[in-house]
Amino acid sequence: MRTVKVDVAVIGAGSAGLSAYRTAKAAGASVVLIEGGAHGTTCARVGCMPSKLLIAAAEAAHSAAATAPFGVHVDGTVRVDGREVMQRVRSERDRFVGFVVDGVEKMPEADRLTGYARFIDDNLLQVGDHTKVSARSVVIATGSSPVVPAMYRALGDRVVINDDVFDWTDLPRRVAVIGAGVIGLELGQALSRLGVDVTLIGARGKVGPLTDPDITAYAAKVFDDAFRFEARTDVEAVSRDGDEVQIRYRTSDGELRDITVDYVLVTAGRKPNVGSLGLENTSIALDESGVPVYDPLTFQAGAHPVFIAGDVNGVLPLLHEAADEGRAAGANAARFPEVTPLVRRAPISVVFSDPGIAMVGASYRDLTPGSFVTGEVSFEDQGRSRVMLRNRGLMHVYVDKASRQFVGAEWIGPDAEHIAHLLAWSLQMKLTVDAMLAMPFYHPVVEEGLRTALRSAAERLGAVG
Template identity: 75%
Template sequence: MNTIHTDVAIIGAGSAGLSAYRAAKAAGASAILIEGGAHGTTCARVGCMPSKLLIAAADAAHHATHTAAFGVHIDGAVRIDGREVMARVKGERDRFVGFVVAGVDAMPAADKLTGYAHFIDDNLLQVGEHTKVQAKSIVIATGSSAVMPAMYRALGERAIINDDVFAWNDLPRRVAVIGAGVIGLELGQALARLGVDVSVLGARGRVGPLTDPDVRAYAERVFSEAFRFEPRAQVQAAVREGDEVRVRYVSDAGETIEDTFDYVLVAAGRKPNVGGLGLSNTSLELDADGLPVYDPLTLQAGARPVFIAGDANGVLPLLHEAADEGRAAGLNAARYPDVAPLERRAPLGIAFTDPGIAMVGARHADLVPKSFVTGEVSFEDQGRSRVMLRNRGLMHVYADRENGRFVGAEWIGPDAEHIAHLLAWAFQMKLTIDDMLRMPFYHPVVEEGLRTALRDAAGKLA
């Protein structure tokens, strides 16, 4: 059995693992990156990038069929070629993956180890059948994987997760999407705009990440008008019939509905990939889900030189958060026992639907009642939004009642991804509503809607 000695061992070569490796090396430590699966990161292979490629195709199809209101008429049918759509998605996806793989290939061969790792004890890993790694510190950056409930596992290859969508060579005719979170809404709307007959079935009234009751209700109405959307469906059965799946569910109105689909796309959440790590062989305290109990500031598990970063800790499954956590974990692992807390950026979440959904700062659900005021704007009559015929949306901004500081926002509306960045910067700079209103706003831009919401909040603070 070959034994390798290193300062830092990183399990997982995704966004968090790669950042941890670079940080450890920059701190002067020796480091080895261990990966048992495909290189290229979840974001590049099956997440952020291929999903945005599919959404871009869907937006092109949608805009091509909604020009008449401008007096622009397309004579003849707009034809969507599913094979061409998927060929571009996969081709560009492979290009993005190639960039990541090239970075891994450029690393010194001695710093890379292929195989699945599991703990023998707190500082000793076994990788595959023939290699052990003795490390002073270990970073767990194994990412997460989609949850597949037993009801859907029984459907075989007719039950898929988002990863599988990007392996399609053509678009199917009918798809049931189980789950109304960000992934379910993004892929469900994209497929619907590309001509697929889509039903999005949620379970608990969820609409993406939204927690503000008024904004969530508005978003539910918008998506219900765009495709078949049942955010409170109770799925009673899903049975395979040849190459199809028959799904029976009870709608929010109490109606029992049966429908047949080519695929069931399960977007019911993700879970950290820690099951095969042999954590029971360590002295680490594990929670009820088998995850190491760790400090969310330093990312250290208990008092041991083990750190957990990215999707593997189950907290913020976002690329920028994974990269930040990986960097902090790698640095702390290299400098152990001299660990430092992670300085987190402003909370920022975006769903690339149309209209877009965004959340910045504190969620409505986390705010203490009566401690804040809410500024509101509807984008239905907002100037630039009406000019573009994209005038659907409702925004709420929250301000601390005592000091007028901007504390958060939730909304659905046009160009949400861009406005979200402005608000994230304002939140991180600890600006007040008055500070933000002193900033420039051009005319006519969608951001003028944000100014309207800020003015509404300022009036309620006065």
């Protein structure tokens, strides 16, 4: 057992950990990056990129099957080859992972330790059975893992998480997706469009991250028209019979339904990866999840030289946020005891469904009733959307009554991922609805729908933009 001394130890080589390492290194600190699992980041290996590869295949299949309304007829039926679909997903996924791994391998060998880290005390870590690390500061960037409730764990290899989907060599016939959050929506719709018989089972009426009741209800109808989408159910029984799974659930109107599937894909939330860190050996205060109690701006755990960044803190499990948090945590760890709060970018989140879902700024749930007006647009008759036959969507924009500043939006609609960036930039620049309406809108584009929503908000404020 050897002992190494460093200024900063970073636990976890994901998006946050890599950013923390690079930032601390750039600040002149001696740094060691510790990783016990596979390199490649959650995004590249089992998250953002492989899911978009699956979604891209699904969009191709859907587009090919939806040409007739344009007067374009494809002879025969669209055939989806599941093996070819999954081969491309795995191949391109491995390519993205390879880029990340190559970057790690280019780091100085002395800066990399392989093994799971465990606190022995506040400033001493043990890595595997080979190294002790004495660190002046520590960054915990261990990420999160999918939660699989006990009733589904009994299904053995018939229950899968999103990590498993991207290792499939072929597409199954029938899948039940448990959870109507972002991952459930994206994978559920993609699998359905690729010919898989999908039943998506939610619990509380949730549709992705949406909180606006009107937008949520509209979105639920859109997905229910596309595949079997049960947003509010109570699963009463799950059992396995050979390679099949029987699920009995009760719908929101009290109807009891039974389905048989080949796999159950559980997307019911994630938990922080802190269980094996030995935090009980430290004097750090922990919350009910076992995560150090920390300052959400500096990421510092109490008065300790320990910083929590990325998905492990459960605040904003998005790649760009994890990278920002990693940079802030790495800088503060290197400069400790001098710490600087992170100035966050405008909040933005996107669900890569079709139509897309997006949220920018304050959610409807977080706004104070009576403090804002809501501007609205339906994309059903929006010009460019109708031209493309992508005219399903409803958008709400929220504008502060006193300042006339744009404060947030929730919507489902075409090109949501692109419109979200326009709104996030407007929010970060603290623009008023009047200033936004003074910006150019080309014709005919989907963004003209955003202008309609902004005009609606301006009218409700008492002036037409």
